Amino acid sequence: MPIQWPFRPRPDSSRSDLWTKCPGCDEMVYNKQLEGNQRVCPKCGHHFRLRVDLRLGLLLDPDTFEERDAGLESLDPLGFVDLKAYPDRVAEQQKKTGVRDAAVWGLGEIEGQRVSICAMDFAYMGGSMGSVVGEKITRAAEAALEQRIPYIAVSTSGGARMQEGTLALMQLVKTCAAVEQLALEGVPYVSILSDPTTGGVFASFAALGDVNIAEPNALIGFAGARVAAGTTGDELPDGFQRSEFLYHHGFLDLVVPRAELREEVARLLRYLQPRPLPLQHNGEQGQERAGADAEAIRG
Amino acid sequence: MAETLLPPVDDVDESVPAIDEEALREAVWARVQLARNVQRPHTLELLEGMASDVTELHGDRAFGDDHALVGGFATIGEYRVVFMGHQKGAEVEENIRRNFGMPRPEGYRKAGRLLKLAERLGLPVVTFVDTPGAAPDAPSEERGQAEAIARNIAVMTSLRTPIVTVITGEGGSGGALAIAVGDVVLALENAIYSVISPEGCASILWRTSDMAKQAAVAMRLTAREQQALGVIDTVIAEPGEGAHDDHEETARRLGEAIEAQLEALVHHDLDDLVRARYRRYRDYGAFTTKEMPVRERRERQNWVDRLRALLDSGQRVVGVGEGEPLAPAAADDIDEERDTEVDGHAHLGHEENDE
Numbered sequence: 317m318p319i320q321w322p323f324r325p326r327p328d329s330s331r332s333d334l335w336t337k338c339p340g341c342d343e344m345v346y347n348k349q350l351e352g353n354q355r356v357c358p359k360c361g362h363h364f365r366l367r368v369d370l371r372l373g374l375l376l377d378p379d380t381f382e383e384r385d386a387g388l389e390s391l392d393p394l395g396f397v398d399l400k401a402y403p404d405r406v407a408e409q410q411k412k413t414g415v416r417d418a419a420v421w422g423l424g425e426i427e428g429q430r431v432s433i434c435a436m437d438f439a440y441m442g443g444s445m446g447s448v449v450g451e452k453i454t455r456a457a458e459a460a461l462e463q464r465i466p467y468i469a470v471s472t473s474g475g476a477r478m479q480e481g482t483l484a485l486m487q488l489v490k491t492c493a494a495v496e497q498l499a500l501e502g503v504p505y506v507s508i509l510s511d512p513t514t515g516g517v518f519a520s521f522a523a524l525g526d527v528n529i530a531e532p533n534a535l536i537g538f539a540g541a542r543v544a545a546g547t548t549g550d551e552l553p554d555g556f557q558r559s560e561f562l563y564h565h566g567f568l569d570l571v572v573p574r575a576e577l578r579e580e581v582a583r584l585l586r587y588l589q590p591r592p593l594p595l596q597h598n599g600e601q602g603q604e605r606a607g608a609d610a611e612a613i614r615g
Numbered sequence: 616m617a618e619t620l621l622p623p624v625d626d627v628d629e630s631v632p633a634i635d636e637e638a639l640r641e642a643v644w645a646r647v648q649l650a651r652n653v654q655r656p657h658t659l660e661l662l663e664g665m666a667s668d669v670t671e672l673h674g675d676r677a678f679g680d681d682h683a684l685v686g687g688f689a690t691i692g693e694y695r696v697v698f699m700g701h702q703k704g705a706e707v708e709e710n711i712r713r714n715f716g717m718p719r720p721e722g723y724r725k726a727g728r729l730l731k732l733a734e735r736l737g738l739p740v741v742t743f744v745d746t747p748g749a750a751p752d753a754p755s756e757e758r759g760q761a762e763a764i765a766r767n768i769a770v771m772t773s774l775r776t777p778i779v780t781v782i783t784g785e786g787g788s789g790g791a792l793a794i795a796v797g798d799v800v801l802a803l804e805n806a807i808y809s810v811i812s813p814e815g816c817a818s819i820l821w822r823t824s825d826m827a828k829q830a831a832v833a834m835r836l837t838a839r840e841q842q843a844l845g846v847i848d849t850v851i852a853e854p855g856e857g858a859h860d861d862h863e864e865t866a867r868r869l870g871e872a873i874e875a876q877l878e879a880l881v882h883h884d885l886d887d888l889v890r891a892r893y894r895r896y897r898d899y900g901a902f903t904t905k906e907m908p909v910r911e912r913r914e915r916q917n918w919v920d921r922l923r924a925l926l927d928s929g930q931r932v933v934g935v936g937e938g939e940p941l942a943p944a945a946a947d948d949i950d951e952e953r954d955t956e957v958d959g960h961a962h963l964g965h966e967e968n969d970e
Contacts, residue, residue, distance in 0.1 A: 388904055394834065398833060450899075454897070483846070486900070490896050523765040524766070
């Protein structure tokens with residue numbers, strides 16, 4: 317899997333500590349055991365967040381991932397300064413995480429089925445969606461459309477990136493437009509939501525999968541839970557904004573543990589195949605494709 | 616108009632006159648206050664001043680009717696249109712009934728129903744945007760606020776009828792955007808448009824909402840600044856002290872501007888129109904493409920980095936043991952040029968050879 321890490325790889329906290337305290341069960345988990353278990357707590361099943369390379373490695377067949385547009389990098393359209401100037405923040409985050417921005421996209425295979433995939437990384441500025449994330453989500457969808465292969469987006473994000481202002485907000489439109497094109501053209505799209513997926517990312521492409529899948533107990537919602545409690549003054553229901561809550565309210569098709577995720581996606585992909593292109597009058601391409609599709613159906 | 620091009624983003628700075636920071640903060644904040652003025656005309660008041668035969672339609676056909684988002688038919692000049700917009704109240708009671716202009720999912724689904732109706736009838740759509748944001752309460756989460764917003768945005772990007780959007784007051788993030796994807800985006804002079812409220816931005820990035828004024832400046836949320844960014848096409852001057860001062864004149868000016876846009880848009884071929892709209896939103900973004908700097912990092916290989924590399928290598932042995940696919944370097948067996956942290960000396964060796 318030739319992901320090139322353009323910056324110093326992040327100092328992984330689990331590298332320097334032997335043990336990690338599991339937020340699910342408060343037990344100390346041996347890091348080596350955690351890594352060997354796809355970063356799922358062996359005691360309580362708590363799903364830790366995954367780095368983007370581990371996420372891709374988990375879903376795709378070995379050595380099939382070809383990264384695209386690895387060099388995309390944010391500009392500073394607003395000249396934004398909060399406690400730090402945005403470009404400084406970008407540089408700091410790149411050094412800390414080893415990635416250039418909060419998403420990686422490319423082409424790969426899942427049990428031999430070719431897919432276009434874009435996965436996010438929460439460690440980079442809270443997985444916030446600015447121009448680069450929006451562009452990668454969009455280009456990955458466009459590649460799926462052009463090659464007529466299924467599209468898979470793996471989200472983990474706090475929402476739109478404030479430092480890019482309304483240009484970040486416009487990424488909601490851009491990404492929705494891209495997956496809308498897939499829907500119109502009969503190219504399937506699987507949205508995988510992992511902890512956390514909130515704000516502008518959930519309120520755009522992540523909510524719009526033909527099939528929406530989440531990992532267990534992932535935080536998924538539009539507004540922050542504190543805000544929600546504040547506005548109603550009520551107690552929030554149990555498990556508010558967690559995967560199972562969304563599943564019960566009809567916004568997720570499946571809640572799938574990480575260990576079964578790859579297998580489940582592979583099973584879905586046997587059904588989620590692009591609609592055959594209509595026969596073209598003088599073009600052999602259409603007929604060939606229809607022939608191939610017919611074979612695929614028989615197979 | 617329909618095919619708006621972004622100005623080069625690097626130039627935006629120059630459009631801001633050099634005044635002292637305190638004055639700038641106060642000037643921007645005055646706009647925020649004007650945009651939020653409760654006496655400001657909202658969707659229904661504006662329509663009263665610019666349209667005839669206004670008929671409001673109700674309900675999302677699934678859950679209920681949302682009073683924070685109104686919609687229906689109206690005739691603006693000679694154009695019959697489908698309108699939709701956020702509706703705040705001028706007094707406390709009406710504001711409570713209208714949830715301060717913060718729609719719940721049923722509001723957005725009503726808007727979605729009307730969008731598709733407009734497409735079927737071949738009527739242009741005019742949307743009026745003025746909301747602090749979508750309702751952030753628990754019932755809205757249960758009914759899928761995010762899905763409702765995303766669905767509307769997606770529908771608007773491919774809707775086969777012209778869409779004119781006006782930001783009339785607060786353009787509050789996703790809750791605004793859910794009815795703000797247009798072929799052309801107009802704004803009243805004192806309107807604001809932002810990815811998050813200044814208070815929210817300040818409390819996250821400055822860790823105190825006291826910095827809201829500073830956040831408002833940083834986000835460049837005024838109509839003029841948004842025009843410079845290419846997010847808003849045309850800014851319409853407000854009469855007197857602001858729109859609250861003269862509802863009738865505000866509606867008249869806005870009505871004229873909307874009519875002019877409709878006149879231009881209705882003659883477009885629908886395929887061209889939808890393609891141009893897609894292009895408009897496809898092109899938003901500010902990024903650059905860097906070469907993969909396989910060697911770049913070595914330039915920073917001073918003694919501090921070397922020392923750090925040595926320490927890192929020690930940590931890896933202690934914390935992880937050998938052969939675990941943990942560090943990115945170990946996980947991706949990348950090309951030999953990007954050596955692992957352990958090999959600080961190897962880097963230097965390469966560097967010398969290269970030069």
